[in-house]
Amino acid sequence: MGQFRQCPDSGFFFDKSADRLMKANAVAGIVALLIAGVLALGVILTRWQSIHLLPADTFYTVLTAHGINGLIFWIIFFEIAVLYFASSTLLRCRLAAPKWAWAGFGLMLSGAIMNNIAVLSGKSSVMMTSYVPMQAQPHFYLGLILFAVGALIACFVFFGTLVIAKDEKTYEGSVPLVTFGALTAAIIAVFTIASGAIVLIPTFLWSIGYIAHIDAAMYRVIWWAFGHSSQQINVAAHVSIWYLIIGVLFGARPMSEKVSRFAFLLYILFLQLAAAHHILTDPGLSSEWKIFNTSYAMYLAVLASLIHGLTVPGSMEVAQRSKGLTKGLFEWLRKAPWGNPVFSGFFISLVVFGFIGGITGVVMGTEQINLIIHNTIYVPAHFHATVVVGTSLTFMALTYLLIPVLFRRQTFLPRVAQWQPYVFSAGMVTLILFQLGAGTLGVSRRHWDMGFSGATLSFDYAGTAYMMMAVSGVGGVLAVLGGGMFIVVAVGSLIFGKKLEPSAGFLQSFALAPLAPEVYDIEQPEILKRAEKLPVEEHGSSGFHAPGTFVLAMILLVCFVVYYFINWDYLSSVWPMS
Amino acid sequence: MTAFQPPAEINWWKSPIGKDEIIWIGIALVWCLIMFFMMPYWHVYGKQNLSNEAYQTTPKKFQASVDAFVEKYKIGEEGGIPIVKPPAGSDVYLAGRLWQWYPILELEKDQTYRLHLSSLDWNHGFSLQPVNINLQVLPGYEMVISLTPNQAGEFGIVCNEYCGIGHHSMLGKIIVREK
Ligand code: HEM
Ligand SMILES: [Cu+2]
Ligand SMILES: [Cu+2]
Numbered sequence: 001m002g003q004f005r006q007c008p009d010s011g012f013f014f015d016k017s018a019d020r021l022m023k024a025n026a027v028a029g030i031v032a033l034l035i036a037g038v039l040a041l042g043v044i045l046t047r048w049q050s051i052h053l054l055p056a057d058t059f060y061t062v063l064t065a066h067g068i069n070g071l072i073f074w075i076i077f078f079e080i081a082v083l084y085f086a087s088s089t090l091l092r093c094r095l096a097a098p099k100w101a102w103a104g105f106g107l108m109l110s111g112a113i114m115n116n117i118a119v120l121s122g123k124s125s126v127m128m129t130s131y132v133p134m135q136a137q138p139h140f141y142l143g144l145i146l147f148a149v150g151a152l153i154a155c156f157v158f159f160g161t162l163v164i165a166k167d168e169k170t171y172e173g174s175v176p177l178v179t180f181g182a183l184t185a186a187i188i189a190v191f192t193i194a195s196g197a198i199v200l201i202p203t204f205l206w207s208i209g210y211i212a213h214i215d216a217a218m219y220r221v222i223w224w225a226f227g228h229s230s231q232q233i234n235v236a237a238h239v240s241i242w243y244l245i246i247g248v249l250f251g252a253r254p255m256s257e258k259v260s261r262f263a264f265l266l267y268i269l270f271l272q273l274a275a276a277h278h279i280l281t282d283p284g285l286s287s288e289w290k291i292f293n294t295s296y297a298m299y300l301a302v303l304a305s306l307i308h309g310l311t312v313p314g315s316m317e318v319a320q321r322s323k324g325l326t327k328g329l330f331e332w333l334r335k336a337p338w339g340n341p342v343f344s345g346f347f348i349s350l351v352v353f354g355f356i357g358g359i360t361g362v363v364m365g366t367e368q369i370n371l372i373i374h375n376t377i378y379v380p381a382h383f384h385a386t387v388v389v390g391t392s393l394t395f396m397a398l399t400y401l402l403i404p405v406l407f408r409r410q411t412f413l414p415r416v417a418q419w420q421p422y423v424f425s426a427g428m429v430t431l432i433l434f435q436l437g438a439g440t441l442g443v444s445r446r447h448w449d450m451g452f453s454g455a456t457l458s459f460d461y462a463g464t465a466y467m468m469m470a471v472s473g474v475g476g477v478l479a480v481l482g483g484g485m486f487i488v489v490a491v492g493s494l495i496f497g498k499k500l501e502p503s504a505g506f507l508q509s510f511a512l513a514p515l516a517p518e519v520y521d522i523e524q525p526e527i528l529k530r531a532e533k534l535p536v537e538e539h540g541s542s543g544f545h546a547p548g549t550f551v552l553a554m555i556l557l558v559c560f561v562v563y564y565f566i567n568w569d570y571l572s573s574v575w576p577m578s
Numbered sequence: 579m580t581a582f583q584p585p586a587e588i589n590w591w592k593s594p595i596g597k598d599e600i601i602w603i604g605i606a607l608v609w610c611l612i613m614f615f616m617m618p619y620w621h622v623y624g625k626q627n628l629s630n631e632a633y634q635t636t637p638k639k640f641q642a643s644v645d646a647f648v649e650k651y652k653i654g655e656e657g658g659i660p661i662v663k664p665p666a667g668s669d670v671y672l673a674g675r676l677w678q679w680y681p682i683l684e685l686e687k688d689q690t691y692r693l694h695l696s697s698l699d700w701n702h703g704f705s706l707q708p709v710n711i712n713l714q715v716l717p718g719y720e721m722v723i724s725l726t727p728n729q730a731g732e733f734g735i736v737c738n739e740y741c742g743i744g745h746h747s748m749l750g751k752i753i754v755r756e757k
Contacts (some may be wrong), residue, residue: 460733
């Protein structure tokens with residue numbers, strides 16, 4: 001039996017042990033997403049004040065589990081699959097140490113289950129941030145630690161695979177851009193997990209009584225070194241996937257390898273900073289440090305994202321124009337495959353991530369502006385734009401690609417898949433915009449009752465705030481529906497999807513004999529060739545290769561500038577303080 | 579021929595850069611620098627800044643300061659919580675604890691007070707509404723800010739850091755009177 005199989009449709013070569021690991025990690029991630037999504041319904045229907053579904057204790061339990069399953073388990077399991085894909089599959093290389101990779105998977109899975117047991121038992125409703133001195137049960141922390149150790153092992157399997165690929169010369173020249181981006185993500189992940197260990201291990205020891213006291217401010221500083229950089233893993237991962245998707249769909253190559261790689265390097269250099277934007281209103285930290293840190297030195301990681309924001313759609317535009325879609329500024333975009341959920345999911349996520357997630361993030365990460373935003377519902381609204389419509393929808397789009405390529409199944413209910421990115425993002429964007437509004441009116445996050453029942457004193461939020469939370473509730477229900485559509489298509493494809501025979505895969509790997517050894521039984525694929533040099537051609541106008549994208553980028557900039565100064569103006573209207 | 583093939587150039591760092599990219603990088607960099615310098619600028623010319631004045635303390639010590647403060651300037655009570663009216667320009671103490679902001683403050687409009695904030699137990703969030711000023715309040719740290727109420731009326735202090743099952747009922751008050 002050869003070590004590799006080739007997907008006859010896409011041409012990708014899969015190492016069979018990597019193949020099984022990718023499937024296992026992706027499936028585990030999707031199960032976590034299912035849990036997060038079911039719980040999301042409880043969260044949103046409680047925050048919709050006139051429905052106010054759950055009692056307070058259940059709400060806080062459900063919110064804790066929603067956050068952890070969504071942000072940590074779904075995303076990281078899926079990212080591990082992406083790391084294996086970007087190393088083993090893209091470089092046509094066998095996976096380093098598959099046994100270790102399975103051990104890592106086992107640790108992650110047991111950690112995730114252990115943590116969920118702690119939370120869902122109702123005795124560890126501490127939110128994902130678990131700020132001390134509020135205490136969860138010991139197995140809450142232990143579960144997270146096991147999960148992190150497993151993820152660390154996976155990162156080293158990834159690094160090992162890169163080393164093997166280089167040694168065994170499975171590719172020519174430098175690694176492809178997508179792999180380069182994934183490498184960025186993995187490097188940031190190692191830093192992240194180290195910070196996680198520094199904060200979670202003492203906290204675990206404290207929860208079982210070995211350590212008497214943990215400083216509340218110190219905890220937040222280190223927790224966010226971990227919590228913040230883990231978000232940057234997501235950015236690096238989903239940007240890499242954007243490049244992968246435009247490569248697969250359009251044969252696009254980066255406008256300039258140098259620019260795109262340089263932008264990834266900026267991520268490595270500066271993304272670890274900025275943890276301060278979570279603790280801008282904390283006592284005991286100096287403004288100099290806050291300003292330097294919250295701005296990633298001088299917004300150099302933001303610069304990197306702005307660059308990718310141009311080069312990702314720009315590369316797509318160049319590829320489309322070279323195929324003759326050159327009319328006007330936007331023919332390349334109008335004639336894109338909007339009915340293909342791989343494309344629509346990717347493109348929507350790009351737009352929402354940039355226009356909403358990026359802009360709100362930088363605005364509220366400004367030292368002084370944070371005063372009018374910290375811990376309001378504006379914050380979850382911001383990160384549902386980044387991590388849900390940005391990262392999660394990108395992962396969903398990739399899943400639609402992987403169903404035939406990796407799982408070798410036909411998509412189950414393709415019409416549902418076709419609509420899914422639209423339904424999901426319409427709901428999510430509604431939720432996001434109205435929670436941004438409610439947050440601007442001061443509505444608190446992580447809050448069971450904006451009517452303050454049971455309080456000795458009283459305070460009433462503006463009627464508009466209630467209205468906005470209700471509309472965001474409608475959006476949320478629609479988003480949960482859209483999320484459900486994804487689960488139905490993904491899980492349905494694995495169970496009921498027509499098999500694209502034959503396969504070395506997961507659910508059918510035992511029963512079916514490979515039919516075509518030349519495709520399914522390959523000892524070692526031939527070397528991955530470097531891209532051919534492009535002839536110097538001109539498809540854009542007046543020296544611009546991607547004029548349409550450039551216009552879009554300028555629109556983004558204008559929105560950014562206007563919204564940024566609106567917030568300074570708002571800040572200048574609140575009580576003076578110094 | 580794609581983003582998942584090795585680059586065509588032997589040395590990718592020598593690959594050419596298009597005009598669109600270079601212009602955009604220039605514009606974006608300028609914008610990043612503007613945003614960066616807005617923050618120090620606001621420290622000098624803006625009126626809403628955090629002081630960075632903070633002290634390590636203990637819940638016991640802070641409780642004692644609050645109690646002394648309440649004792650000295652108490653003028654009434656609402657729902658069992660003392661209402662305290664400190665002289666204009668003085669030091670004012672406010673504690674967050676499960677699940678109450680203690681005490682209720684009565685201040686004068688357009689006077690500046692030194693507000694001392696700390697928590698007696700867990701993390702809390704000071705969220706002055708509807709003004710919308712939000713500060714993190716930690717046990718063991720006493721943050722001091724100079725605050726100048728410039729509107730008269732009654733203001734709520736919502737707790738916007740999750741602090742357990744009674745979190746949503748943690749509501750305080752600041753009353754601001756015209757001079
Ligand atoms: C499917 C539809 C979803 C809906 C309707 C939804 C809704 C919400 C709402 C309303 C909150 C804020 C509640 C509050 O602070 O009071 C929240 C928090 C959160 N959500 Fe979602 N969400 C969804 C999907 C997701 C996904 C896919 C992820 C992860 C990628 C995610 C990650 C989080 C996190 C991390 C929090 C913060 C929890 C905390 O404050 O500790 N959500 N969600
Ligand atoms: Cu509180
Ligand atoms: Cu609270």
